[in-house]
Amino acid sequence: MLETLGGISDERGALTRTFLSPAMRRANRLVGTWMREAGLAVREDTVGNLIGRLEIRPGAKTLLLGSHLDTVRHAGKYDGPVGVLLPLLALENLRRRGVRLPFNVEVIGFSEEEGVRFDTGYLGSEGYCGWLKAGTLAMKDAAGVTVGAALKDFNGGRFKPPPAAHRRGELLGYVEVHIEQGPVLEARRLAVGVVAAIAGQSRFRITWTGRAGHAGTTPMRLRRDALTGAAEFALGIEAVARRTPGLVATVGVIEVPSGAGNVIPGEAVHALDVRHASDRLRRRALVKLGRIAQTIARRRGLAVKWERTQDNSAVACSPALTARLNRSVKSVQGRTLKLVSGAGHDGVVVSSIAPVAMLFVRCRGGLSHHPDEFASPSDLGVALAVLTDFLQRMGEEK
Ligand code: HGY
Ligand code: MN
Ligand code: MN
Numbered sequence: 001m002l003e004t005l006g007g008i009s010d011e012r013g014a015l016t017r018t019f020l021s022p023a024m025r026r027a028n029r030l031v032g033t034w035m036r037e038a039g040l041a042v043r044e045d046t047v048g049n050l051i052g053r054l055e056i057r058p059g060a061k062t063l064l065l066g067s068h069l070d071t072v073r074h075a076g077k078y079d080g081p082v083g084v085l086l087p088l089l090a091l092e093n094l095r096r097r098g099v100r101l102p103f104n105v106e107v108i109g110f111s112e113e114e115g116v117r118f119d120t121g122y123l124g125s126e127g128y129c130g131w132l133k134a135g136t137l138a139m140k141d142a143a144g145v146t147v148g149a150a151l152k153d154f155n156g157g158r159f160k161p162p163p164a165a166h167r168r169g170e171l172l173g174y175v176e177v178h179i180e181q182g183p184v185l186e187a188r189r190l191a192v193g194v195v196a197a198i199a200g201q202s203r204f205r206i207t208w209t210g211r212a213g214h215a216g217t218t219p220m221r222l223r224r225d226a227l228t229g230a231a232e233f234a235l236g237i238e239a240v241a242r243r244t245p246g247l248v249a250t251v252g253v254i255e256v257p258s259g260a261g262n263v264i265p266g267e268a269v270h271a272l273d274v275r276h277a278s279d280r281l282r283r284r285a286l287v288k289l290g291r292i293a294q295t296i297a298r299r300r301g302l303a304v305k306w307e308r309t310q311d312n313s314a315v316a317c318s319p320a321l322t323a324r325l326n327r328s329v330k331s332v333q334g335r336t337l338k339l340v341s342g343a344g345h346d347g348v349v350v351s352s353i354a355p356v357a358m359l360f361v362r363c364r365g366g367l368s369h370h371p372d373e374f375a376s377p378s379d380l381g382v383a384l385a386v387l388t389d390f391l392q393r394m395g396e397e398k
Pocket of ligand 2: 068079080113178344345
């Protein structure tokens with residue numbers, strides 16, 4: 001299933017599946033078929049989230065399971081889909097065991113978590129939780145299309161931000177299975193572990209403005225080169241992150257709009273992604289980076305503009321729900337481990353309407369956001385056994 005889904009891409013020869021793209025529609029059709037085969041009633045909401053619902057008893061509470069179906073560019077096949085497909089197999093296991101759950105279940109394939117097209121992530125889970133705000137709808141992609149316009153187009157010309165799919169009281173929780181995307185489980189020789197907290201994250205689009213000019217006739221001392229200013233800042237970002245324990249900071253995209261090889265860059269635009277488990281230390285680092293940018297701009301005669309495109313505080317997973325998940329990890333794997341997630345996940349948003357727990361699965365070399373991302377069938381089998389055990393115990397105790 002992961003291989004087949006991993007073959008659905010907007011790009012030949014690589015896996016790229018972004019928000020509201022043709023590949024997303026094809027992926028939703030395929031996963032929707034698998035959800036129906038698992039006995040779920042399937043719908044796609046106006047934000048493109050794919051929702052499979054197992055209605056046991058109207059009025060009963062609902063347990064949410066799921067993850068995201070969108071990918072970064074040139075992605076691996078596991079980041080996201082594991083958390084959407086494994087619940088379908090776990091429900092299959094319960095059916096084979098003749099186990100009827102006393103609560104409703106929804107398996108969600110969120111339409112956008114990575115923030116590739118609009119530089120802001122979680123658009124799917126924000127739509128599902130009733131969080132989509134005017135500011136977000138006004139954000140533009142590289143072609144100048146706004147989130148709102150893209151959603152209008154996706155919905156045949158009309159779109160209004162949906163209300164939350166559920167009220168907090170209706171939900172038992174949200175459990176997401178996801179590859180660890182880090183080296184800890186592999187180093188501890190564990191197939192799975194549970195997540196204690198998800199790091200906070202700030203993302204920006206930063207624009208440096210200098211003056212374009214002729215590459216051949218403009219003396220170096222007269223230049224106001226936007227790209228070299230941005231490049232100096234990128235190195236300054238790296239230096240601050242290297243000397244601040246627990247801080248990670250990344251410039252993943254940099255571009256010279258309408259640049260040309262024989263023109264001094266008049267403008268340079270780059271992304272900035274800053275994370276830390278502590279919100280206080282992340283914010284302190286951002287103040288430091290702001291000062292460094294100002295110093296570079298002044299010295300080089302440049303203007304620098306910061307646009308915040310995403311800002312999420314660190315989120316602690318629900319101790320109670322995590323303890324239940326931990327018990328299943330122990331009974332299947334014998335040992336357990338609690339980890340902090342440096343990667344962001346939809347649980348950050350869903351925690352606004354439900355207690356959240358996450359199960360991490362070992363991935364080879366901790367590699368992710370890369371075509372060689374890999375989780376072994378046996379490790380995925382351990383995760384499936386844990387999820388099946390977790391659901392069965394939830395049913396026995398409800
Ligand atoms: O960027 C992240 O942490 C996640 O993969 N969206
Ligand atoms: Mn992910
Ligand atoms: Mn990811």
